[in-house]
Amino acid sequence: MTKTVELRFLFGDQLNIQHSWFADVNTACLYVMAEMPSELAYVRHHHQKISAFFAAMRAFSADLKAAGHRVLYLDLNQCDGKNTLVEVLHPIIEQYQPESLLFQEVDEFRLQQHIERIQAKAKLNVGIVESEHYFLPKQELSKYFSPGKHKKMEFFYRALRKRFDILMCDGGPEGERWNFDSDNRKKLAKKDIPDIPEPLVFENDVNDIADLLETHKVKTIGAAKSKIDWPVNREQSLRLLHWFCQYCLPNFGRFQDAMTGQSEHSWSLYHSRLSFSLNCKLLSPDEVIKVAIQQYRDREEIDLAQLEGFVRQILGWREFVRGIYWTNMPGYKQSNFLASDRKLPDFFWNANVDMHCLRSALQHALERSYSHHIERLMVIGNYCLLAGIDPDQVDEWYLGVYADAIEWVQLPNTRGMSQFADGGLLATKPYVASGAYMNRMSDHCRSCTFNVKKAAGEGACPLNSLYWYFLETHRERFAKNPRMTMSYKNWDAKSSENQSDILETAQQYLSSLQ
Template sequence: MTVLVPVLGDQLSHGLASLKGCDPADTVVLMMEVAEEAAHVRHHKAKIALIFSAMRHFAAELRKAGWRVDYIRLDDPENAGSFTGEVIRAAERHSPRLIRVVEPGDWRVEQAMLDWQTFIGCPVEILPDSRFLCSRDEFASWAAGRKELRMEFFYREMRRRTGLLMDGKDPVGGKWNYDAANRSGPPTGLKGPPLPRFAPDAMTNEVIELVGTRFADHFGALDKFSWPVTAQEAETAAAAFLKDRLPTFGQWQDAMVRGQDFLFHAVLSPAINLGLLDPLDLCRRAEAEYRAGRAPLAAVEGFVRQLIGWREYIRGVYWLEMPGLAEDNYLGATRPLPDFYWTGKTDMACLADCVRTTRDNAYAHHIQRLMVLGNFALLAGIRPQDVADWFLVVYADAFDWVELPNVAGMALFADGGRLASKPYAASGAYIDRMSNYCGSCRYKVKLKTGPDACPFNALYWHFLDRNEDKLGRNMRLANPYATWRRMSEEKRTEYLASAEAFLQQLQNADAGWARHGQSEQNR
C-alpha cells in the first residue's frame, strides 16, 4: 500500500526527512501549487514565480531519480485551492496507508495539517525538519527557565555543537563575535562584483507567464527575474559568493549604496529557505575559505553567525512564541502603513531606493530592511501587523517563521523585548553614516527640525518620548534618554512639534491617495 508524501514549496531538498526510508516503488510524492498559499497575502509576483518554478524543477528531478510524483499545477481545473483540499483529493486517488510530511514553516499551515487525519481517515506522521540544526523541542528546552532569550548565547551553543570556527573548546581568534569589525560605511564609488543571474528556461518562462496573468494585480516586477530555481543553479551562486564576495562581505555588510542592490551580500537566502542549499555546508565551506587564508575571520564569522546563529534562533523563537507573536503590539502602534511602502513615492531618498529594489528584485539586504524600512515603521508607530504583512508579501526569502520574528520582534519591538534587548531605533545620522542616500535627498540630514530636516531626526526623539513609560528603564537606552532629559524644554518641544507636523503630513498624503482611489499597492 502507498505512502503519500506531501512536499511543500519550501521543502525542496532531496534529503528531506519524509523521503528518507521510503521506497520509491510504493511512495507517491504530492506537490501542490495552490491559490490559498499564493494569495493568503498578496505575494510579490517574482516570489510566486520563484517558488512555483523551483517546485516544478524539483518535481522533474524527483521523477528522474525514480520517484512517482503527483504534481498539481495552479491552472489545473480540478485544483482544490488549498493544501488540505489537495491532500484529501490525493488520498482519494492513491488510498494511502500513511501520509508522511515534514513540519511546515508556518504555524497556520501546521494547524491545518493537524486536522488531516480526521478528514482523511488514515494516519498522518508529521516529522521534524532535520534541515535545521536545532529542533523545535531542543530550542524550547534551551529557552526553558531563562529570564531573557539572547541570540548570542544560543549562537555560542551552536558553534560548540557544530565545531564551526572552533579551536578545541575555544572560538577561533579568541572571540565569539567580530560584528564590531563589520560596520564600515561606504566609500565613494563602492560597488560589488556582478551577481550571478540565471536566465529563465522554458519551464520558468511558462511559470512567469502564468503568474503574470493570474496575479497581474500583485506588487512587484517580473521582467528582471533571474533567481536560481534549481540546486545546481543555487550551487553556482554559492560558489560565486564564496570566491568573489565573502572576502569583503564582512566589512561592507551594513553599507547601503543607492542603485547598488546587492553589493557584497550572498543573496542566497531565497535558495536556502526553499531547501536548494544546505546552510551547514555553506558554513563549512566559508570556514574553509578562512582556514585557507582567502577570507578574513570577521567576514566568515559574520556569515556563519547569520546562518547557525540568527537563522536558527529566529526559527526557535517563532515556534516558541506563536500564535501570540502575530498579534503582539507592545508599544501600542496603530498608524496604518504609508502608501509609499508600495509606490516608492517619497522624498526620503533612503526609503525610495529601498522600495525600488524591493519592487524590482523581491530583495533588499538586511540593513535596508531593518534600519531604513523597519526603523521608519518603528519611529512612526506603524501597526506591526501591517508591517509584517508587507514584509511577507514583498521578499522572495520571506516565510512566516523567519519574517514574523524579524519584523515583530527585532524591527518593531512588538514583543516587548523577548527577542531583542532594545528597539533598533536610529536617527538620520545612522543612515548618513552607513549610506550615500543623504547626499541626494531633498531633506537635510544635518537639520534636526523643521520642514527641510530629515524626518528620522525628530521622529527618533518623538518615539523615545511617547514610549518612555515602557522603554525608559531599558539599560541600553539609558544614554539616549539621559540626553533627552538634559535638553531644554524649548528644544524638546521643537522636536516633538516637528515630528507631529511630519506625521500629520504623512496621514494627509495617505488619506488623499485613498480618497482618490490612486493607491498603487497592486501595481
C-alpha cells in the same frame, strides 16, 4: 498499475533533495506537489516571489522524476477551485487509496494547523517526519527557549558553536573571540564603490508562470518579470554559494551594514543572497557553513572576522529566530507592545517618497523582491517603528514583498527585531536610529532633499524628529534601559524650546501620513 502504499506531500519550501526520503527509490511511494491557490491568498505576494517558488517547485519535481521517483505535480490550473489542502488531497486519496499520508515537519504555524485538521479527520494514517534541515531538531527547541521569556542570541549562538564544534579551538572560540563586530560594519568609502562585485543572477525564464498568474487573476505586488534573478534549483544555488565565497566573503563582515546609492550594484553589495535557497531548502545551513569555512581555510584574503560574521547569521540568527517563532506562536503574531496603529503609507507600494534612503530600499524591494538585511532593519523597519505603523500591516508587507520571506523567519525579524512589538522577547532594545546613523553608514543623505543635520522645521530629515518623538512618547518604557540611557541624556540636554520644535515637526509629519 503500481500500488500506492504511501502519499508523501511536499510544500514549496521543502525542496531538500538531501532528505532521507529521497535516498532510495520506492515505487510504492507517490510524491505530491501542488501550486495551491491558498498559498497565494493568505497574503498578497510579490509577483517574482510566486514565480520563484513555482519555478523552484517545478524544477524539484523534474529532478525527482529524473531520479526515478513517482511524482504527481499539480499546477495552478489543476488546483483551480481547490482552496484548501484538504480539497487538494481528497481526490488524490480517493484515486490512489494509500495506506498512509506523510508530511515533513512544516515551518509555518498555519500549515501545522492544516495538517492537524487532516490528522483529526482522515481515515488513513497521517504521519509527520523531521525536516532534516536545521541544526536543532524541532523537539529540542524547548531546551533553549521558554515561552514569553527573553533569550539572548549571543549566548544561544555560543552554545551552538560548542555543540556542533564550529569555529572552535581547544574548547574556546577560534581566534579567542566569539564575535568580531568591532572589526566589521564599516562605511563604503568613495574608493570602495568601484570594487563592489557585479552580482551573479540567473535570469530564469518564468513566462509560463506569469501567464498562469494572469489567467487566474492572482493579485500580486511589485514588478512582474519574465526572467527572475533567483536560483531555482540546487545547481544554481550551489553556484551562488561558491560565487559568494569567491567574490563577497572577503569583505562580507566589513561592509555588511553599509549602504550606498552610488553603484548599480547597491541592491546586492557583499550580501550572499542565499536566503531563498536556504529557506526553500535547496541548500542546507550545514553545507553553507562548511563551504564558507573551507574557503576561509584555503584563502588568505578571507580573514576570520569576515567568516565569523557570516557564520553567525546562519548558525546563530537563523536558528535563533526559528526558536523564538515556534516557542511563542500563535500569540507572537498578535503582539503589539508599543500599541502602534498608524496605517502603512501608500508609498510602500510605489516607492514614491522623498527620503532618498527609504526610496532606494523600497525600490529594491518592489523591483527585485529583495532588499539586503540592513535596508530591511535600519531603513524600512526603522522608519515603520519610528512612525508607529501597525505591526500587522508591517508584517503583511514584509511577508508579501520579499521572495525569501516565510513566516517563521519573517515574523520574528519584523515584529520582534524590527518593530519591538514583542516587548523584548527577541531584542534588548528597539532598533531605532536618527538621520545621523543613515549619514554614518551610507551616502544616501548627500542626494536627499532633506537636511540630515536638521531635526526641526522645514527641510529637516524626518528620521531626526521622529527619533526624538519616539523616545519621548515611550519614555516610560525605555528611559531605564541601559542601552538607551545616553540617548535620553542627549534629549534632556536640549532646551525646552528646541524639544517643542522637534516634537511639533514630528507631529506635523505624522499627520501628513494620514
